[in-house]
Amino acid sequence: MTETTYVQAIRAGIxxxxxxxxxxxxxxxxxxxxxxxxxxxxxxxxxFGEKRVVDTPLSESAIVGAGTGAAINGLRPVxxxxxADFMACGFDQITNFAAKCRYRWGQQIPMVIRAPAGGxxxxxxxxxxxxxxxxxxxxxxxxxxxxxxxxxxGLLKASIRDNDPVIFLEHKYLYRSVKERLPAGDYTVxxxxxxxxxxxxxxxxxxxxxxxHTALDAAAQLAAEGIDMEVLDLRTLAPLDREAVxxxxxxxxxxxxxxxDTLTGGLGGELAGIVGEHAFEYLDGPMVRIAAPDTPVPFxxxxxxxxxxxxDEVIEQARNLHRY
Amino acid sequence: xxxxxAALPATEIDLDLARTLLYHMVMMRELEDRxxxxxxRQGKVLGGCYTGRGQEAISVGSAILSQPGDWLTxxxxxxxxxxxxxxxxxxxxxxxxxxxxxxxxxxxGNMHMxxxxxxxxxxxxxxxxxxxxxxxxALAMKxxxxxxxVFNYFGDGATSRGDWHEGLNMAAVMDLPIVYLCNNNQYAYxxxxxxxxxxxxxxxxxxxxxLPAEIVSGNDVLAVFKATRRxxxxxxxxxxxxxxxxxxxxxxxxxxxxxxxYVPGMLREEWSRKDPVLMLQKYMVDxxxxxxxxxxxxxxxxxxxxxxxxxxxxxxxxxDPSTLEDDVYExxxxxGRLRSAP
Ligand SMILES: Cc1ncc(C[n+]2csc(CCOP(=O)(O)OP(=O)(O)O)c2C)c(N)n1
Numbered sequence: 001m002t003e004t005t006y007v008q009a010i011r012a013g014i015x016x017x018x019x020x021x022x023x024x025x026x027x028x029x030x031x032x033x034x035x036x037x038x039x040x041x042x043x044x045x046x047x048f049g050e051k052r053v054v055d056t057p058l059s060e061s062a063i064v065g066a067g068t069g070a071a072i073n074g075l076r077p078v079x080x081x082x083x084a085d086f087m088a089c090g091f092d093q094i095t096n097f098a099a100k101c102r103y104r105w106g107q108q109i110p111m112v113i114r115a116p117a118g119g120x121x122x123x124x125x126x127x128x129x130x131x132x133x134x135x136x137x138x139x140x141x142x143x144x145x146x147x148x149x150x151x152x153x154g155l156l157k158a159s160i161r162d163n164d165p166v167i168f169l170e171h172k173y174l175y176r177s178v179k180e181r182l183p184a185g186d187y188t189v190x191x192x193x194x195x196x197x198x199x200x201x202x203x204x205x206x207x208x209x210x211x212x213h214t215a216l217d218a219a220a221q222l223a224a225e226g227i228d229m230e231v232l233d234l235r236t237l238a239p240l241d242r243e244a245v246x247x248x249x250x251x252x253x254x255x256x257x258x259x260x261d262t263l264t265g266g267l268g269g270e271l272a273g274i275v276g277e278h279a280f281e282y283l284d285g286p287m288v289r290i291a292a293p294d295t296p297v298p299f300x301x302x303x304x305x306x307x308x309x310x311x312d313e314v315i316e317q318a319r320n321l322h323r324y
Numbered sequence: 325x326x327x328x329x330a331a332l333p334a335t336e337i338d339l340d341l342a343r344t345l346l347y348h349m350v351m352m353r354e355l356e357d358r359x360x361x362x363x364x365r366q367g368k369v370l371g372g373c374y375t376g377r378g379q380e381a382i383s384v385g386s387a388i389l390s391q392p393g394d395w396l397t398x399x400x401x402x403x404x405x406x407x408x409x410x411x412x413x414x415x416x417x418x419x420x421x422x423x424x425x426x427x428x429x430x431x432x433g434n435m436h437m438x439x440x441x442x443x444x445x446x447x448x449x450x451x452x453x454x455x456x457x458x459x460x461x462a463l464a465m466k467x468x469x470x471x472x473x474v475f476n477y478f479g480d481g482a483t484s485r486g487d488w489h490e491g492l493n494m495a496a497v498m499d500l501p502i503v504y505l506c507n508n509n510q511y512a513y514x515x516x517x518x519x520x521x522x523x524x525x526x527x528x529x530x531x532x533x534x535l536p537a538e539i540v541s542g543n544d545v546l547a548v549f550k551a552t553r554r555x556x557x558x559x560x561x562x563x564x565x566x567x568x569x570x571x572x573x574x575x576x577x578x579x580x581x582x583x584x585x586y587v588p589g590m591l592r593e594e595w596s597r598k599d600p601v602l603m604l605q606k607y608m609v610d611x612x613x614x615x616x617x618x619x620x621x622x623x624x625x626x627x628x629x630x631x632x633x634x635x636x637x638x639x640x641x642x643x644d645p646s647t648l649e650d651d652v653y654e655x656x657x658x659x660g661r662l663r664s665a666p
Contacts, residue, residue: 025467051467057497062456062490069460072445073395075467077460092487093456097448103651104432107440139652163654192657239657 004182007175009149010114011040013156014078016186018048021076024160027054027063028080037082038116038175064090064113068098068165071111078160083123084115084131084169091134098165099140108163112156117145118210118260120173120308124299128172130209130261130292135167136238136270142191143237145169147212149180151235154189162191171209178213192236194244200230203254203285203321206245206271208234211258211309218314227322237267245271246279253284254321258309263291285324288317335389335553337546339613342604345388345545346619349380349601351626352404355413358630359420364580368638369420371433376401378543378575381600382507384408385548386475386568389556393472395461397445397454400435401507401574402477409442413630417637430643431651451512452485454478455504459491462500462565473501473559481512483526489533492565496533499564503555506567507542509574514586526569535565542570543600546607573598 004012017024025048026041032055035042045053056063060081067077081087087094094113101107119128135143142164146152152170159166197212198219207215212233219229232248234241249255255275257268268289275287290309298304356375363369376383383404390396390408398405406416411427419426419437427437428446438446445461448454458476465472482488483506495502506526510517523529530537536558540551548570555566573595577584608614649656 054463054498057490057494059456059490059494061453061487062459062494065453065456065487065491066460066463066494069445069457069462070464070467071460072440072457073461073464075464092450092453096450097453097457102653104428104436105438105440105446106429106651108654142653239653 002181003179004149005176005179006146006149006152006171007038007040009153009182010156010170011042012182013153014041014160015044015047017078017157017160018044018052023074024076024078025052025054026078026080027056027067029056029058029063029082031055031080036080038172040114041080060086060089061093064093064098067111067113068093068101068109071109072101072107076110076160078112078114081113081115083127084117085126085129087113087115087131087167094135094141094165094167095138099138102164103140109165110163112159112166112168114168114170116172116175117169118171118173119297119304120210122299122301122304123172123297125296128297128304130259132167132169132237132261133265133267136267140164141238142166143169144191144235145171145209145237146235147171147174147209147233149178150182151189153182154187155191155235157186158188158191161188166191169209173210189235192239192241194232194234194236194241196230196244196248197233198229198231200228201252202228203256203318204230204232204248204252205256205258205314205318206232206234206248207258208237209260211260214309214311214314215258217311218318221311221315222318225319227318229318240270240274242274242278245274249275249279250282253282254324255283256288256290256314256317256321258290258314260292260308262294263289264294266291285321288321290314290317337549341388342608342613343622345384345549346601346604346608347622347626348384348388348404348407349545349604350623351407351413351629352376352380352384353601354623354626355416355630356403358634359417360576360580363417363420363634370422373420373580374400374435374578375576376403378595378599379507379509379572380404381545381548381604382505382542382570382572383477385545386503386505386552388549389552390475391472393443393470394475395443395445395472396475397458397461397477398447399454399477399479399507400447401479401509403435405475405477406437406444409439409444411439411442411444412633414633414636417633418640421637421640422642423637423640424643425637425640450487452478452482452487455482455488455491456494458502459495459498459500462495462502463498465501471560473503473556475503475505477505477507479512480506480508480510480517480526481515481520483529484520492533492535495565496535499562501559501562502565503552503559504565504567505552506569507572508569509572511574511578511587513578513582527567530567535567537567537569539569539571542572543598543603545600545604
């Protein structure tokens with residue numbers, strides 16, 4: 001049995017859902033014959049035809065608006081943003097319309113917006129951003145970011161079957177850098193449920209996306225020093241699995257929040273708020289946030305390396321917190 | 325009258341059609357008048373209050389041609405479309421009053437209402453945003469091989485938004501079944517047309533996207549009807565979208581708070597002589613289809629209906645505050661109430 005990469009897993013997830021449900025279709029820029037900028041939809045045109053693999057003009061707002069309209073009229077669109085950064089061009093459609101339909105008029109919007117996000121690929125200020133927070137802050141949206149190939153497929157399939165709009169953030173660096181053996185049959189991974197990736201007793205680290213791997217690498221090295229770090233992968237950023245966050249804090253009594261997104265207004269602050277309100281008395285040390293600095297994502301290798309949180313940084317902070 | 329079934333199918337201009345059109349135009353005029361000049365001033369309607377006074381012919385003359393499977397995205401000047409789709413005055417009033425029995429159950433106000441069952445998308449307040457959404461509704465029709473169409477309504481100001489251009493372009497590229505109905509009432513809030521666009525007519529934008537367009541008198545309901553019929557022939561025939569620019573004038577402020585002092589008096593006076601209700605009545609009298617007495621009766625019937633509807637709406641409860649956090653998602657996130665407490 002061969003291993004499946006994260007990007008192949010996403011492709012397989014869409015493919016299987018399109019086989020399963022004739023109302024599922026994909027739409028975006030350069031996705032039909034070309035197969036998409038990251039080749040996620042390669043081969044789908046041949047299998048499913050033009051009607052279900054829809055190339056659009058370069059119009060993010062119209063893509064999202066049309067996806068929403070199609071969802072209102074009974075379809076289950078899976079939209080591709082060429083890069084998550086350009087989802088900003090459809091921001092109004094997403095946040096002012098799609099997200100509010102159920103609340104305003106009881107209209108469900110079963111729509112997935114797939115968006116390749118994240119850095120470490122020399123993408124620079126327009127092709128590397130982590131754009132989750134404006135969407136996390138929008139009631140009515142679900143925001144998902146898988147860290148593994150298994151989750152990429154399972155969460156995407158669950159997102160396509162979900163009856164609320166889902167922002168599905170795919171990490172570009174993970175596309176081809178992680179792979180694993182996937183089960184042959186149909187499976188989904190539930191939205192809104194975090195997963196403990198590594199059990200530990202001394203302290204916890206909460207992360208998502210690529211940073212889960214950074215956390216796991218750090219935990220492996222810390223183990224050699226006798227520091228036992230629990231790694232919690234959030235998987236869904238909205239709605240948050242608060243119980244899982246609180247459970248790990250109550251277990252280890254020390255917590256680091258790690259994200260690739262910039263610090264101010266990042267998810268770490270929200271997580272700290274939840275822990276401060278609900279598990280303050282369990283804390284044996286200060287909550288620690290590790291995030292990118294508040295700058296645009298720089299291009300040059302030296303700058304981008306300095307920008308992104310590193311395994312060494314996590315190790316150092318974990319040691320400090322453990323000693324506290 | 326008032327129900328969708330009663331209005332459909334309308335194709336020929338005859339006495340029945342004229343009466344139906346007149347009824348809906350008078351209902352829209354009187355209902356909005358009641359809301360703006362009475363209920364709003366009495367504080368029974370809060371928030372914004374937009375009317376389509378003087379523009380009734382546009383929504384009525386076009387929506388009357390809609391089939392049950394069609395979708396409509398009315399603008400804030402198009403109450404007539406909602407009425408024709410069978411949305412009752414009492415539902416509209418309860419909506420304006422923020423009652424639980426209103427179309428959005430108090431979640432949204434004023435003309436920001438719609439109804440999935442009756443295929444009316446509620447106004448997307450971001451002006452112009454309905455244009456791409458209309459594209460998606462139409463795309464789903466094409467996807468299933470239906471012959472339905474979308475009636476997408478907007479004002480002249482909307483045509484300055486990027487969404488309008490993205491939406492038109494995409495629909496034209498994809499040959500989507502949409503009739504675009506622009507109410508060019510010459511103002512967007514306080515901004516006159518010549519500060520909105522450097523062209524005289526909205527239709528001049530259409531060739532840039534390769535779609536047919538025509539100008540019609542938006543105060544002549546029969547002209548709107550005929551133009552819509554032409555557009556539908558094109559669109560239902562699978563030939564892609566079609567734009568109708570309805571020349572009209574906003575005979576009110578932008579909303580109830582706005583006295584529109586920026587509008588030259590002459591202009592308003594000129595357009596008051598083209599009142600769409602009076603124009604239709606004159607047409608009917610000229611053909612001896614009706615008399616002043618008939619019109620009085622129609623108006624009286626409408627006013628009675630509105631009285632009853634107001635009474636019903638005022639008796640509706642306000643939404644229960646405990647429902648505040650319902651319906652954000654299909655299933656409420658675990659942890660119960662979204663607000664945290666120590
Ligand atoms: C994107 C956006 N900007 C501003 C507003 C505030 N606004 C509401 S209606 C309106 C004028 C709209 O003009 P037009 O499209 O011509 O429609 P009309 O009101 O004249 O029918 C404005 C500026 C808005 N709702 N949305």
